[in-house]
Amino acid sequence: MQDEVDKLARQWAAAGMAPAAITRVELSKRVSRLALRHEQAMKVALSELGLTYAEFDVLAALRRAGGPLRPSELTRSLFLTSGGTSNVLQRLTTAGYVAREANADDARGRWVRLTSSGESITDKAMAASTRVHEELLAGIPDKTIRAAADALREITAVTDRRR
Template sequence: MKPDEIDAMVPRWREAGLSSSLIATLELGKRISRLNMLFEQAIKNDLAELGLTYAEFDVLAALLRAPSRRMRPSELAKSLFLTSGGISNVLQRLSTAGYVEREADEGDARSRWVRLTGEGRRMAAAALETTAGAYHDVSAGVPEEVVRQAADDLREVLTHLGRRRYR
């Protein structure tokens, strides 16, 4: 196995007296952050060419995969880890661009639904294709079985971490 930039930090962590379990956790976190940065950078660059931000893409993709093809803003915010103000800003931009429209919720006069327009569905499909290409480009050269094993191992880690509550 070829060493990476994270491996260069390990001797300093050992010298600082950190436990082997903490060092392993730090390595995991640093590598996850690095991978996320590589994927996110490639995706953001490709989305910018389409005139979308990452948050806008996230909303379009969430609406595209929603079973009824519509969601409440509060559902979008919760599923995408956005604040109510953040989702409001994103929805306003997408509405102005003609990608989403809001409609009244007949069951609750205080609530509204958000759904994709025809143009929004086309843009969501184009953005999904673009992001798939970015993921492919970033991971090019990594054997599929290595990617599959890493994805499975990270699922196991997340299963354990997902049970915790943080302040």
């Protein structure tokens, strides 16, 4: 099966690019294309719930944690800036999806937790995310998806250490 990246690879080869370099560029191009398609589909699905992707990320992180988190923990785990986290939390608080509470151990600190309506919207968003993944990857054998996920784990383990 050929794709648009194969066409580019042939052009790079004709231009004299080394085969190993072409393979690396093919990987990044395909990962970027998949991420873009995923992001576009998620934006549509989440907008139907009145959420942005950043808001979904925060809600999902709180749901996974099973309890309150500090804003700094959300910032680190979601690769947001502290200002970005603050803005998202403000919108989610205004919407009634999260509540901020005083941290008894640190007078300057706060805890963030899901409200009951936050849990409900998060469950709906998680179901939408599952549908997006199923639709995006429909027709691809599970073993192919598993192999790709395992290969990307190896790659990201190395690239993440370089930061």
